[in-house]
Amino acid sequence: NAGVMQNPRHLVRRRGQEARLRCSPMKGHSHVYWYRQLPEEGLKFMVYLQKENIIDESGMPKERFSAEFPKEGPSILRIQQVVRGDSAAYFCASSPSRGGSYEQYFGPGTRLTVT
Amino acid sequence: EDKVVQSPLSLVVHEGDTVTLNCSYEVTNFRSLLWYKQEKKAPTFLFMLTSSGIEKKSGRLSSILDKKELFSILNITATQTGDSAIYLCAVDNQAGTALIFGKGTTLSVSS
Numbered sequence: 001n002a003g004v005m006q007n008p009r010h011l012v013r014r015r016g017q018e019a020r021l022r023c024s025p026m027k028g029h030s031h032v033y034w035y036r037q038l039p040e041e042g043l044k045f046m047v048y049l050q051k052e053n054i055i056d057e058s059g060m061p062k063e064r065f066s067a068e069f070p071k072e073g074p075s076i077l078r079i080q081q082v083v084r085g086d087s088a089a090y091f092c093a094s095s096p097s098r099g100g101s102y103e104q105y106f107g108p109g110t111r112l113t114v115t
Numbered sequence: 116e117d118k119v120v121q122s123p124l125s126l127v128v129h130e131g132d133t134v135t136l137n138c139s140y141e142v143t144n145f146r147s148l149l150w151y152k153q154e155k156k157a158p159t160f161l162f163m164l165t166s167s168g169i170e171k172k173s174g175r176l177s178s179i180l181d182k183k184e185l186f187s188i189l190n191i192t193a194t195q196t197g198d199s200a201i202y203l204c205a206v207d208n209q210a211g212t213a214l215i216f217g218k219g220t221t222l223s224v225s226s
Contacts, residue, residue, distance in 0.1 A: 033214075042218040043214075091158070103163050106151070106160075
């Protein structure tokens with residue numbers, strides 16, 4: 001059973017460009033969570049999605065950031081017009097159901113560097 | 116505001132030592148507490164604790180939860196260099212959908 005897959009593992013973008021991060025949950029998991037980790041900081045929740053639905057986006061910056069989890073294909077976290085402060089590791093996690101009764105399993109992360 | 120605080124932030128020990136990592140929390144509707152180990156990539160799941168006083172063990176690692184005093188500890192006995200990692204504590208509150216993470220404890224085990 002493959003784990004959570006994320007790609008790319010490393011992404012370099014110039015200021016003003018767009019970044020698209022992809023996440024394929026574990027087989028059988030229908031819940032996806034995106035977290036951001038800044039240096040010396042813990043993981044910070046960004047958004048929680050189920051197929052075709054955003055359930056909770058309370059951790060997402062109001063501008064430039066969006067996420068989707070289409071019926072077919074991976075979940076995508078999109079950052080438009082990136083700035084240097086967006087440089088971070090972005091982790092995706094999945095669970096078979098809402099967190100609590102089930103632990104969340106994490107992908108290897110995408111390390112975004114904005115130059 | 117819900118929060119999770121881990122201590123110490125970093126720790127350096129010698130191989131064979133025993134370490135105790137601490138995690139205290141303040142959440143409105145506690146459901147479970149989770150420990151993860153993060154090396155260079157994905158945080159990997161260690162334990163999930165929901166009840167006070169019941170120790171969970173996996174090899175040299177063990178953890179216990181105290182819901183009255185709102186904390187958990189993670190013990191590692193006979194440490195090895197492969198235990199060097201960041202140990203993350205997270206809490207699930209019933210009101211939210213996400214895990215609330217502490218900043219982690221960076222453990223370095225020297226040979």
